[in-house]
Amino acid sequence: MTTKPNTPDAGATEDALNPTAANDPGPALVENRAPDTPGAGPEPDRFAQLEAEKADLKEKLLRMLADMENLRRRTEREVADARTYAVSNFARDMLTVADNFQRAIDSVPAEARAAGDPALKALIEGVELTERDMLKTLERYGVKRLEPEGQKFDPNLHQAMFEVPNPDVPNGTVVQVVQTGYVIGDRVLRPALVGVAKGGPKGAAQDQTPAEAANGTGEPISTGHGQG
Numbered sequence: 001m002t003t004k005p006n007t008p009d010a011g012a013t014e015d016a017l018n019p020t021a022a023n024d025p026g027p028a029l030v031e032n033r034a035p036d037t038p039g040a041g042p043e044p045d046r047f048a049q050l051e052a053e054k055a056d057l058k059e060k061l062l063r064m065l066a067d068m069e070n071l072r073r074r075t076e077r078e079v080a081d082a083r084t085y086a087v088s089n090f091a092r093d094m095l096t097v098a099d100n101f102q103r104a105i106d107s108v109p110a111e112a113r114a115a116g117d118p119a120l121k122a123l124i125e126g127v128e129l130t131e132r133d134m135l136k137t138l139e140r141y142g143v144k145r146l147e148p149e150g151q152k153f154d155p156n157l158h159q160a161m162f163e164v165p166n167p168d169v170p171n172g173t174v175v176q177v178v179q180t181g182y183v184i185g186d187r188v189l190r191p192a193l194v195g196v197a198k199g200g201p202k203g204a205a206q207d208q209t210p211a212e213a214a215n216g217t218g219e220p221i222s223t224g225h226g227q228g
Contacts, residue, residue: 084142084185091143092189094134095182098145101131102180138182146181146192148174157181159191163198173197 104127112120135145148158153172164175174194181192 085187087141087143088184088187088189091138091141091182091184094138095190098131098134098138099180101127101134105131141184143182143184143189146183148181148192148194149177150174153194153196157183157188157191158194160196161193162195164195165199166197167200169197169200171197171200173200 105124108120108124113124138144146157148154151174152170153160153174158174158181161178166173166175169175173196174192175197176195177192178195179190179193182189
């Protein structure tokens, strides 16, 4: 009887060569294994932090845009003011010249004008023409002459020097101009020095005397004026 040699099983031999294979839990067990890496799960606090940072950056951006817009508007306003009021000092100095023209014209007596002397008439016309040209030149730079006679007294534009009893015109009406006033843009370059009526009927919305309007009291009118 022939004896069959003991041939080792191939599967047993492989298990013997790889002892860990028999203990391998398989893919299903690996998938169900809990992760052991820290921080692998969701982090809701991190998302909230990012949202807060985004909101903060948005607020800073909007604030910066608002600041830039305010700066742009302020710069435009300053440039416009510089263009309008750059000649203020020069214009104020030229007012003396305008006053001298007016004094020269007013110094000619009415009788001399009526006499019709050709030389005197030509001189007067030349002075008046020069004065008009000067005033037109000043107007091109925003300087305008005030004509307050017959108007209601305005303490923002006029400086009351005295009161004139006159029942024929509303109380507080400018009845005499002592010195011509000028404005540049919306600012007073020089207030008009005026005399105002007193004792007439109340004008429209005229609840105060010119003295009270000028200094806020019933004291005599002050010759000082806040705007030069």
